[in-house]
Every structure is written in C-alpha cells, then in structure tokens.
C-alpha cells in the first residue's frame with residue numbers, strides 16, 4: 001500500500017543568521033528567519049510525510065509558540081516525524097524536493113544535502129532527489145526576500161513481520 005504527501009514552506013532572509021538548508025550550513029551572507037533553524041527544505045520533507053499520513057503539519061507537533069522549539073535543529077524535527085511514520089508502519093519509497101531561490105547556488109551542495117536527508121529519512125540517497133531553481137527574478141524569491149521549498153513523498157507500507 002502506498003500513500004503520497006506534499007509539503008510546502010517559505011522562510012524570509014534575515015541577516016546575521018547562518019543559512020541552514022537540507023541539514024547543512026551553506027556559505028551565504030545571510031540566513032533565514034524562523035522560530036527553529038528555519039531549514040525550509042527539511043520542513044517541507046517533514047510536512048510531506050505528515051501529509052501522506054494525514055497527520056496534519058509540523059506546526060501542530062512543533063508549535064512556534066513553544067519555547068522548547070526555539071532555534072531547534074530541524075534534523076531533530078524530521079527525525080521525530082520519521083519515528084511517527086515508522087510507528088504507522090511506513091517507510092519512504094522516494095522523495096522529490098525543490099528549493100526556490102535566486103541565490104545562493106545550491107547545486108554544489110545538493111549531494112551533501114541528499115546524504116544528510118536520506119540518513120534522517122532512513123532511506124538510500126538514491127531515493128532522495130533535491131533540485132534547485134531560480135524563479136527568474138520574479139516574486140519574493142526572485143527579489144531575494146526569502147526561500148521557498150516544495151516536496152512530494154511516496155510512502156510504502158512495511159511488511160508485517
């Protein structure tokens with residue numbers, strides 16, 4: 001049995017913060033604003049999994065009003081969502097994600113992001129695709145105001161043992 005999920009997230013740029021995307025720090029002159037480390041890519045992956053399981057979204061489990069999640073490492077957040085997925089008896093079949101940003105260039109970092117996220121998702125990097133695109137200078141991403149990300153995931157029911 002298969003279930004499909006979709007995730008979408010946006011964070012605004014903020015000077016003076018590190019840029020954390022896909023669980024790694026990307027060299028850039030500013031980072032993203034957020035209650036957590038604002039890892040927009042890992043948030044979309046977590047939301048896609050929660051969506052596939054009809055469990056809601058990350059804000060339901062990690063509210064941005066809770067001081068416990070202030071500056072949270074989003075790798076921890078995704079790992080907790082993967083635990084929920086396993087409790088429901090599912091594993092990741094494959095995931096396909098896109099980062100929308102005018103800058104910086106993500107291509108040199110994509111394989112590192114795939115390795116880190118695949119480990120968190122408990123799957124092979126061959127099941128994790130991460131793409132990047134500009135929005136051709138259009139919209140808030142095009143003006144360099146922030147970064148958006150989107151992901152689609154297919155979950156597979158694990159065999160009963």
Ligand SMILES: Nc1ccn([C@@H]2O[C@H](COP(=O)(O)O)[C@@H](O)[C@H]2O)c(=O)n1
Nearest residue numbers: 101102103104105106107132133134135
């Ligand atoms: N922030 C970004 C945006 C794009 N890329 C890579 O460049 C390619 C061309 O981008 P277009 O928006 O002109 O289609 C794209 O396919 C990515 O490989 C990137 O690394 N970082």
Ligand SMILES: C[C@@]1(CO)OP(=O)(O)OP(=O)(O)OC[C@H]1O
Nearest residue numbers: 034035036038059062063064069
């Ligand atoms: C991750 C959480 C919690 O720290 O905070 P943010 O980093 O602001 O991220 P967002 O994607 O806006 O929503 C989920 C939040 O509850």
